Amino acid sequence: MPDTSRSQERLADALPLGRPQEAGPSVGFRRLLLERWSCRAYLPDQVPDDVIAEMFATAQRTASWCNTQPWQVYLTKGEATRGFAVSLAEHARTHQPVPDLTVPGEYRGVYQERRRGAGLALYASLGIGREDREAREKQQLKNLDFFGAPHVAVITTDRDQGVYGAVDCGAYVANLVNAASSLGVASLAQAAVAMYSDHVREYLRIPPDRLVVCVVSFGYADTTHPVNRFRTTRADVRDAVTVVDR
Ligand SMILES: Cc1cc2nc3c(=O)[nH]c(=O)nc-3n(C[C@H](O)[C@H](O)[C@H](O)COP(=O)(O)O)c2cc1C
Numbered sequence: 001m002p003d004t005s006r007s008q009e010r011l012a013d014a015l016p017l018g019r020p021q022e023a024g025p026s027v028g029f030r031r032l033l034l035e036r037w038s039c040r041a042y043l044p045d046q047v048p049d050d051v052i053a054e055m056f057a058t059a060q061r062t063a064s065w066c067n068t069q070p071w072q073v074y075l076t077k078g079e080a081t082r083g084f085a086v087s088l089a090e091h092a093r094t095h096q097p098v099p100d101l102t103v104p105g106e107y108r109g110v111y112q113e114r115r116r117g118a119g120l121a122l123y124a125s126l127g128i129g130r131e132d133r134e135a136r137e138k139q140q141l142k143n144l145d146f147f148g149a150p151h152v153a154v155i156t157t158d159r160d161q162g163v164y165g166a167v168d169c170g171a172y173v174a175n176l177v178n179a180a181s182s183l184g185v186a187s188l189a190q191a192a193v194a195m196y197s198d199h200v201r202e203y204l205r206i207p208p209d210r211l212v213v214c215v216v217s218f219g220y221a222d223t224t225h226p227v228n229r230f231r232t233t234r235a236d237v238r239d240a241v242t243v244v245d246r
Helices: 005-014 027-035 049-059 079-094 109-125 133-148 159-182 192-203
Strands: 072-076 151-158 186-190 210-219
Touching (some): 133 186, 151 192, 186 192
16 A cells, blocks of 8 residues: 555645635636535526626536547526426426436445535524425425526437546536636535436437436526525645655
């Protein structure tokens, strides 16, 4: 086993993530990543077409294995977003989830702790207690209404590219939400909608060779809503990166 303890110390020096630099070419990008957050309450205003075009043109620069760019996006605007939301809610009332991608089986250890932490922060922001199952389920159902967002982008991958196609689409989602943030547009990646992949495919007439990865809802944030006031944290960089130098 390589000895990583000394390397961990050097890593801490090399990556002072807690101390934003004063200047430098990466400051804007880093600040963008530090400041983006998931929005779960929106104003009804449509995002102008040129802003949407800029968002998607930026995300289109995402790197992918062999540059296959496996993502295909189905984007709603105007009345289409609400129509889609209504159809999803109706469908979910009478059908079981049928996701295209394998859903995580069990969260264990730190993953379970982090998951619980994020959930608690979310429900606490709304004054929903740990035991209030009904209120939690009601809040969870708002996923299918895209939390009132005026737009939703359904991110699909090429079925034949398997796990790595989904990896490329994950990178695309990350770039899309950050591109949105850089333009003052709030957003939320939502796997909850992909639980009904069969309905999403049928409703939007998505060809059978595409798999629904997730959706990204977006619009302008309702900054007065309490659900938009909490922020998540991240594990220390040393918990995620191990330097091996000998
Ligand atoms: C692939 C993906 C799927 C997600 N699905 C959901 C979802 O269905 N509903 C939801 O409220 N948040 C969802 N999120 C948002 C995460 O909960 C959120 O990104 C995480 O808690 C970190 O918080 P932050 O985005 O505010 O930094 C998803 C995020 C990702 C990347």
